[in-house]
Amino acid sequence: MMSKADYSQPGSTGYEINRDLTWMDPANRPLRVVTIGTGISGILMAYQMQKQCANVEHVLYEKNADVGGTWLENRYPMAGCDVPSHAYTYPFAPNPDWPRYFSYAPDIWGYLDRVCKVFDLRRYMVFHTEVVGCYWNEDRGEWTVRLRQHTGGSEPREFEDHCHVLIHATGVFNNPQWPQIPGLHDRFQGRVIHTARWPDDYQESQWKNDRVAVIGSGASSIQTVPGMQPTAKHLDVFVRTGVWFGVLAGNTGSQTKEYTPTERDEFRRNPAALVAHAKAIEDQVNGTWGAFYTGSKGQAMASAFFRQRTANLIKDEQLREGLDPSFAFGCRRITPGDPYMEAIQKENVNVHFTPVVSCTEKGVVGGDGVECQVDTVVCATGFDASYLPRFPIVGRDGVDLREKWKECPNSYLGLAVPEMPNFFTFIGPTWPIQNGSVIGPLQAVSNYVVQWIQKAQNENLRSWAPRQDRTDQFNDHVQEWVKHTVWKDECRSWYKNNETGRVNAIWPGSSLHYQQVIDQPRYEDFDIRSFHQNPWACLGMGWTTQDRKGPKEADVSPHLGLQEIDPKWYEEVGGNPRILQEQLEGREAAIALHSSKGSKSWSAMAAKWTPVVLLGWALVRFT
Incomplete structure (x- = not known):
C-alpha cells in the first residue's frame, strides 16, 4: 500500500525552496567574468x-600597455584595415x-x-598582465586563471583570479609567424623585422638608404611595399603565391580616398546620412557572398572582372603573369591592392x-x-592562425x-568548445572571417554570450558546454559544404591547414547567415548542469x-x-488604422487610443477602479 505523502509541511520531502528568488532577476546570483584581451572584440564585450x-563583475586582462590589440601592435608602413572604415565600426558608436x-x-x-574613454571601459581592464594558464574547477563551477603582471623594473608578479565565465578574445592576428629560412636569424648580418613587431627606430629616415627584401604576398606585404617604396633605396619583393587584388564596396580608384571636412561635418550633423553611408558600404560587402560558390555566375563574373582590372593596372606582362593566381577568386583573402600594383612597377x-x-x-x-644583397629583411609572413592558444586552457x-x-x-559555431565549460571564444575556428561583414558577427557573438550569462544567473547554472556529438555533426556539415565552394581549391591560405588542405576558418554561409543562426542559443546542443539537484529550483x-x-x-499586464492590436480587427470595429499606426510610432500619446469622449470615459472608469485594484494587489503581495 502506498504511503500517504505529506502535502502540507514545507520541506517535508527534504526539498526546500529559496523564498528570496525572483524569476529573471540578476540579483539571484552574482557572477564574475574574465575576458582575455582588449582588442576590438574585448572592447565590444566590455561595452555589452x-x-x-x-550583478556581474567583469575584468579584462591585457598583456600590452593599452587597448587596441592588433591595432596597437601592428605599426608597419601603411598598416591598416582591408575593410572600409565605416564597415569596421561598432553599431553603437x-x-x-x-x-x-x-x-x-x-x-x-x-x-x-575614444570608445573606451566615452564609455569608461578601461575601468574594467588590467594592463601589462598576461594570462599564463586557465584551469577548470568542476566542483566550484569556476575557472582558475593564472596571471603574470609586468610592472616594470621589478620581477613579474604572479597571481590567480577566479571566474564563472571565461571569454577568449585574443584574436588570430597577434602571434607572428616567422618564415623557416636557414640563416635568417643566425647568419644574416643585417636587420630582420617582422611586420607585426615593427620597431620604432626603423622609420623612413632609416630605410631611405637601405636595400630591403620584403618576403610575402599577403595583406601586410601589400600594405608595406607601397609604404616603403617611395623612399627606400631599393626593394626586392619575394612572391610565392599569386594574388587576387579586389575592390571592396564599389571602391574602384578610391583606396586612398580621404573624407573631406565637408563630408565629415555632414556625417556629424546628420546621423541618418552617416548610417546610410555605412549601410551602403556594408550592403556591398555582404552582397559579394554568391561569388564564393564554385561554378556560380558570381564567381565567373568576379574572376573576369578582377583579372581584367589587374591587367589594366599592371602593364608589365611578366609581373601580370607572376601575380596571376592559379586558384579561384576568394580561395585566399581578397586584398585591395591598387597602391601595391603601382609601387611594384617603379x-x-x-x-x-x-x-x-x-x-x-x-x-x-x-x-x-x-x-x-640587402640591408634589411622584412618578413610580411602573417600570423600563426592554427587557433592553438598560447597558454594552457585545461577544461x-x-x-x-x-x-x-x-x-x-x-x-561549436565558432564560439564554444566541448569539454570547455563556461568558455567562449571570439573568431574561433569556423567563423565568418571572409563571409562579409565582420562587425555584425562580432556583435552577434557578444549578444550570444550575454544570453548565457543571464541564463546562468537566472537558473543558477554550474556549467554548460556544447555536446561533442553535436559539434562533430556541425563540423561534418561544414566540411561537406566546403566542397561546393572556392575554398576547396589548392591555395596557400591561413583559412586552411596547408599540410592537409582542411579548411578551418570559414563559416558555412554568409555573414548574415551566421548572425541569424546564433541569434538564440540552441540549448539542446549543450550539456547543462545546475548547482541545485532540482533544476526547477530557479522558479522560487x-x-x-x-x-x-x-x-x-x-508593467504587470505586458500582454x-x-x-498587440491587429489593424484589421481595429478597422472592423470602427477604428482608424492610421491613428493606430501613428501611436505605435510614437507620434501621439501611447496611453489612450485616441483623445475622445469615449477614451475619457474609459480613463475615468480606470481611475474609479484603481484603488480597488491596488488594495487587492497589496493583499496578495504582503500575504
Whole structure:
C-alpha cells in the first residue's frame, strides 16, 4: 500500500525552496567574468556587459600597455584595415571622423581609444598582465586563471583570479609567424623585422638608404611595399603565391580616398546620412557572398572582372603573369591592392616570383639560386592562425585545448568548445572571417554570450558546454559544404591547414547567415548542469520582478499593448488604422487610443477602479 505523502509541511520531502528568488532577476546570483584581451572584440564585450548585465563583475586582462590589440601592435608602413572604415565600426558608436575610406592603424586605434574613454571601459581592464594558464574547477563551477603582471623594473608578479565565465578574445592576428629560412636569424648580418613587431627606430629616415627584401604576398606585404617604396633605396619583393587584388564596396580608384571636412561635418550633423553611408558600404560587402560558390555566375563574373582590372593596372606582362593566381577568386583573402600594383612597377622595385630559401651574411637567396644583397629583411609572413592558444586552457577531465585542437580545431559555431565549460571564444575556428561583414558577427557573438550569462544567473547554472556529438555533426556539415565552394581549391591560405588542405576558418554561409543562426542559443546542443539537484529550483516562490515592484513601478499586464492590436480587427470595429499606426510610432500619446469622449470615459472608469485594484494587489503581495 502506498504511503500517504505529506502535502502540507514545507520541506517535508527534504526539498526546500529559496523564498528570496525572483524569476529573471540578476540579483539571484552574482557572477564574475574574465575576458582575455582588449582588442576590438574585448572592447565590444566590455561595452555589452556594461549595458546588458547586472550583478556581474567583469575584468579584462591585457598583456600590452593599452587597448587596441592588433591595432596597437601592428605599426608597419601603411598598416591598416582591408575593410572600409565605416564597415569596421561598432553599431553603437558610428564614427563621423574617419579620415579616409581605408583607415590606417593609428586611426583605428584612436577610434577604439575614444570608445573606451566615452564609455569608461578601461575601468574594467588590467594592463601589462598576461594570462599564463586557465584551469577548470568542476566542483566550484569556476575557472582558475593564472596571471603574470609586468610592472616594470621589478620581477613579474604572479597571481590567480577566479571566474564563472571565461571569454577568449585574443584574436588570430597577434602571434607572428616567422618564415623557416636557414640563416635568417643566425647568419644574416643585417636587420630582420617582422611586420607585426615593427620597431620604432626603423622609420623612413632609416630605410631611405637601405636595400630591403620584403618576403610575402599577403595583406601586410601589400600594405608595406607601397609604404616603403617611395623612399627606400631599393626593394626586392619575394612572391610565392599569386594574388587576387579586389575592390571592396564599389571602391574602384578610391583606396586612398580621404573624407573631406565637408563630408565629415555632414556625417556629424546628420546621423541618418552617416548610417546610410555605412549601410551602403556594408550592403556591398555582404552582397559579394554568391561569388564564393564554385561554378556560380558570381564567381565567373568576379574572376573576369578582377583579372581584367589587374591587367589594366599592371602593364608589365611578366609581373601580370607572376601575380596571376592559379586558384579561384576568394580561395585566399581578397586584398585591395591598387597602391601595391603601382609601387611594384617603379624602378626601385624588383619582384621575384620565388620563395626565399636561405640567407647569406649579406642577403637572401631565392629558389632560383639568385642572391640579392640587402640591408634589411622584412618578413610580411602573417600570423600563426592554427587557433592553438598560447597558454594552457585545461577544461573538464583535464582536457587541454592545445592538445584537443592540435590535429583538427573543431569548434561549436565558432564560439564554444566541448569539454570547455563556461568558455567562449571570439573568431574561433569556423567563423565568418571572409563571409562579409565582420562587425555584425562580432556583435552577434557578444549578444550570444550575454544570453548565457543571464541564463546562468537566472537558473543558477554550474556549467554548460556544447555536446561533442553535436559539434562533430556541425563540423561534418561544414566540411561537406566546403566542397561546393572556392575554398576547396589548392591555395596557400591561413583559412586552411596547408599540410592537409582542411579548411578551418570559414563559416558555412554568409555573414548574415551566421548572425541569424546564433541569434538564440540552441540549448539542446549543450550539456547543462545546475548547482541545485532540482533544476526547477530557479522558479522560487513564483515571483517575477514585476510582481515584486507592483503596478505603480512596473508593467504587470505586458500582454496588453498597442503593438498587440491587429489593424484589421481595429478597422472592423470602427477604428482608424492610421491613428493606430501613428501611436505605435510614437507620434501621439501611447496611453489612450485616441483623445475622445469615449477614451475619457474609459480613463475615468480606470481611475474609479484603481484603488480597488491596488488594495487587492497589496493583499496578495504582503500575504
